[in-house]
Amino acid sequence: xxxxxxxxxxxxxxxxxxxxxxxxxxxxxxxxxxxxxxxxxxxxxxxxxxxxxxxxxxxxxxxxxxxxxxxxxxxxxxxxxxxxxxxxxxxxxxxxxxxxxxxxxxxxxxxxxxxxxxxxxxxxxxxxxxxxxxxxxxxxxxxxxxxxxxxxxxxxxxxxxxxxxxxxxxxxxxxxxxxxx
Amino acid sequence: xxxxxxxxxxxxxxxxxxxxxxxxxxxxxxxxxxxxxxxxxxxxxxxxxxxxxxxxxxxxxxxxxxxxxxxxxxxxxxxxxxxxxxxxxxxxxxxxxxxxxxxxxxxxxxxxxxxxxxxxxxxxxxxxxxxxxxxxxxxxxxxxxxxxxxxxxxxxxxxxxxxxxxxxxxxxxxxxxxxxx
Numbered sequence: 047x048x049x050x051x052x053x054x055x056x057x058x059x060x061x062x063x064x065x066x067x068x069x070x071x072x073x074x075x076x077x078x079x080x081x082x083x084x085x086x087x088x089x090x091x092x093x094x095x096x097x098x099x100x101x102x103x104x105x106x107x108x109x110x111x112x113x114x115x116x117x118x119x120x121x122x123x124x125x126x127x128x129x130x131x132x133x134x135x136x137x138x139x140x141x142x143x144x145x146x147x148x149x150x151x152x153x154x155x156x157x158x159x160x161x162x163x164x165x166x167x168x169x170x171x172x173x174x175x176x177x178x179x180x181x182x183x184x185x186x187x188x189x190x191x192x193x194x195x196x197x198x199x200x201x202x203x204x205x206x207x208x209x210x211x212x213x214x215x216x217x218x219x220x221x222x223x224x225x226x227x
Numbered sequence: 228x229x230x231x232x233x234x235x236x237x238x239x240x241x242x243x244x245x246x247x248x249x250x251x252x253x254x255x256x257x258x259x260x261x262x263x264x265x266x267x268x269x270x271x272x273x274x275x276x277x278x279x280x281x282x283x284x285x286x287x288x289x290x291x292x293x294x295x296x297x298x299x300x301x302x303x304x305x306x307x308x309x310x311x312x313x314x315x316x317x318x319x320x321x322x323x324x325x326x327x328x329x330x331x332x333x334x335x336x337x338x339x340x341x342x343x344x345x346x347x348x349x350x351x352x353x354x355x356x357x358x359x360x361x362x363x364x365x366x367x368x369x370x371x372x373x374x375x376x377x378x379x380x381x382x383x384x385x386x387x388x389x390x391x392x393x394x395x396x397x398x399x400x401x402x403x404x405x406x407x408x
Binding site for chain 1: 229232240243245250251257263266268289293296335336338340342345346379382384385391394397402
């Protein structure tokens with residue numbers, strides 16, 4: 047059964063640096079009218095760079111809302127109107143210095159679809175060529191080179207708890223195993 | 228290197244139904260002071276119920292911020308002060324009617340750690356016993372019984388694009404393969 051909801055009206059309650067918050071009224075399939083709170087987010091990209099020896103290049107940075115350093119796949123927000131693939135190539139270069147011969151699209155990733163419009167596009171970067179990093183201002187990070195197999199273990203143990211990073215690692219592991227068959 | 232940031236001050240810019248938004252000033256490790264926008268979310272649980280034949284019980288519901296029906300693992304928000312395991316048992320029962328003999332903790336999942344405090348706790352529910360569903364008011368969903376192997380394929384193909392669901396399925400697949408070795 048299809049439970050599609052129809053937007054009737056809405057207004058912005060907050061306009062911020064990264065997100066906006068909208069409160070809509072929506073009509074349910076049964077005619078009921080409900081409030082729907084929506085966090086608008088520009089979305090972004092996540093890139094897992096894997097070299098020919100099976101090593102990944104990860105970034106470790108302080109995540110203020112979580113209050114801790116976190117090990118993640120390189121990632122960034124989409125700029126207005128930017129194509130995800132171009133954004134992924136830009137972020138990969140900014141954070142790790144790499145360019146990739148091949149960017150394999152690993153699918154969309156909705157971070158919190160009950161409340162947020164945020165969608166990330168995940169790429170596996172292969173055929174890496176080193177270059178210079180050029181992180182954004184006030185973006186401070188450590189680059190860590192680690193085997194994909196070790197990262198998969200860290201996802202399973204819970205040591206890696208960032209959602210997009212967990213998906214990127216587990217998808218890349220399955221994809222590369224299938225490729226090598 | 229440790230890039231810990233220290234909260235100096237902050238104020239609420241929005242208080243809503245599910246989320247609040249705070250704007251803080253924080254001091255970086257190098258003394259620079261920056262603004263940090265934080266979406267406060269109560270967090271929640273995700274439960275993947277898998278029966279003895281390898282079938283999962285999924286929920287399909289309309290996700291207003293995404294504007295589409297989505298196939299997801301059963302999930303819900305934590306109530307104030309609620310233990311994640313109790314919340315997982317409650318949501319499993321509400322959405323699918325099942326109780327589980329064994330709840331295996333599959334780790335934390337940060338949905339969007341650069342902007343949101345949201346953390347989900349993922350459980351694998353085994354030893355399922357059927358009962359009656361009792362969904363929340365204005366929560367409408369279809370229950371779908373599907374093999375875990377098919378769901379893993381749908382994650383890889385991108386047909387399943389909900390982050391928590393992708394993590395729950397890929398982690399459960401690896402965990403159950405290791406158990407059966």
